[in-house]
Amino acid sequence: MSAIQLIARAAAVVMVGLSLVGCGKSEGGAGGGSGGGGKGAAGASNTNDQGTGDIVIGHYASLTGAEATFGISTDNGIKMAVAERNQAGGVRGRPIRLITYDNQGKPQESQTVVTRLIESDRVVAVLGEVASSRSLAGAPICQRKGVPMVSPSSTNPDVTSVGDMISRVCFIDPFQGLVGAKFARENLGFTRGATLYNRAQAYSAGLNSNFVEAFRTLGGQVLTEQAYSDGDNDFSAQLTAIRERSPEFIYLPGYYTEVVNIARQARRLGIDIPLIGGDGWDSEELKNAGDSLNNSYFSNHYSHEDTRPEVQDFVRRYREVYQKIPDGLAALGYDAARLLFDAMERAESLHGRDLASSINSTTNFAGVTGMISIDANRNPTKDAVILEVVNGQPKYKATVRP
Incomplete structure (x- = not known):
């Protein structure tokens, strides 16, 4: 199945999720249940990180509201990364399942949906948010629950100061x-x-x-x-x-x-x-x-006119799927998901602390938005355009x- 077909299938599942759940839950990537779970507490086993079934990751974003294009672009990039990874065999031999919640562009709703991702959906990691104010709402929950969070594009330095479970792929x-x-x-x-x-x-x-x-x-x-x-x-x-x-x-x-x-x-x-x-x-x-x-x-964070082959390949594939040129948010969402998958492969286990340690030790990851190395403050050193x-x-x- 091609990446375009995989994303189309994910989009169909998204529509089902939106029709069934008033809070705006959507699912993409591989099908199937998430398997067993844990309590979602710091240091505890969350999701089915025991080696079988889907690996479930979460994303919270402003899919509606004043800044909806931020969330939609980021989610598109993440979905594309998930589809491509699943087509290539998944992570650790297991398919990735993405669950996205719409926070309506509100910090308080961000707290609600991040809690739901961790406690109800039992995700192993969270991607989000774009806006720093909404990342600052969700990050303390991830830190307290011991679930790694990677922000694609929150640039306020306070975001990663929340704790060692929080990192990002954008400059600050x-x-x-x-x-x-x-x-x-x-x-x-x-x-x-x-x-x-x-x-x-x-x-x-x-x-x-x-x-x-x-x-x-x-x-x-x-x-x-x-x-x-x-x-x-x-x-x-x-x-x-x-x-x-x-x-x-x-x-x-x-x-x-x-x-x-x-x-x-x-x-x-x-x-x-x-x-x-x-x-x-x-x-x-x-x-x-x-x-x-x-x-x-x-x-x-990037320009679609960048002549690097990895950028032009990304732009071409994104346009095939979404019929538009990817903006920086789409590229950062794509990079955040791919960096997370890379860290999952390298991690001792998918338990929160092990996975966070692997994310935070990332060096020379070749992203669409540039080479990413995570520093001691869990921020990347990167060029800007x-x-x-x-x-x-x-x-x-x-x-x-x-």
């Missing part, structure tokens, strides 16, 4: 802030900037601080730091305050849902300077900004190394 915001600052200061030659960030969002507030510190260290001036909160739609007051200071650019460390709106309003106010942001911009929904985001840039937005489409501009 202190590096991402430096990437944006170096690009603005050295590549574009700017010395005067302003920022506009979401004070209620761990990702946005943290990345803003990292950028400001790095830009000032590089000799730049941050003329004003303007803030907004979740649910705000009118940014005219903040943008007017920024315009009065005459910066050369605005740093926007928010999510694409906010950035599109801010860009439109900025252009209506006559602000035509470059906008620069982070990986939260990464979504096909950027096209809704039209030409408002032209002459704008954002840091990201700068993408330029051209008529709503991201185009490769530069690579920035640690």
Whole structure:
């Protein structure tokens, strides 16, 4: 059975799961039951990690809500990795079964579904989340229950500080802030900037601080730091305050849902300077900004234009399955799942501590998003790319190394 057929079968199971369970549970990968289980407590045997039946892994994501494209793209990448691995014989000679829950983009719902994955579905490991605020909601539960969690793309450094069961495959915001600052200061030659960030969002507030510190260290001036909160739609007051200071650019460390709106309003106010942001911009929904985001840039984890064979092979296979170009979230979901499978093969057992130890000892894993080695803080050291937005489409501009 081809990878496309396997993913199509998984999608059919997803629809059954959604129709049967109100909380948005979906299953993909191999069929069959999960076998025996444990109590889900720290240090205890969870799932059927005894060597028979399916190996069950969980994923929690925003499949609905304001940032649904984040969760959908990530889940697509994970499902593709599961299908390919099962086609190649699974892990330790056993098929992988993926269970995904929709957290509706809410931290509290993240706590609910992560608990369900561990206590009811008895998963051996959890993948998720994209948003740092939702990873920070789910990670303490995984740590307490002794179940490894790998975040595909939560960049706030606090996520892995939760404990030794928590790791990630993306770079972190202190590096991402430096990437944006170096690009603005050295590549574009700017010395005067302003920022506009979401004070209620761990990702946005943290990345803003990292950028400001790095830009000032590089000799730049941050003329004003303007803030907004979740649910705000009118940014005219903040943008007017920024315009009065005459910066050369605005740093926007928010999510694409906010950035599109801010860009439109900025252009209506006559602000035509470059906008620069982070990986939260990464979504096909950027096209809704039209030409408002032209002459704008954002840091990201990969570019589909990367000529490396592993990248182009991934892009081709993803397009065959999903009929679209994979964004960075899809690539990170794919890498997170594949790194987990690699760690499973190397682990002494699939018990929580053994599996976490194997994940945390990963070195030189060849991912689509780059070479991944997990450091002592359970974060990878990786390159970043700068993408330029051209008529709503991201185009490769530069690579920035640690």
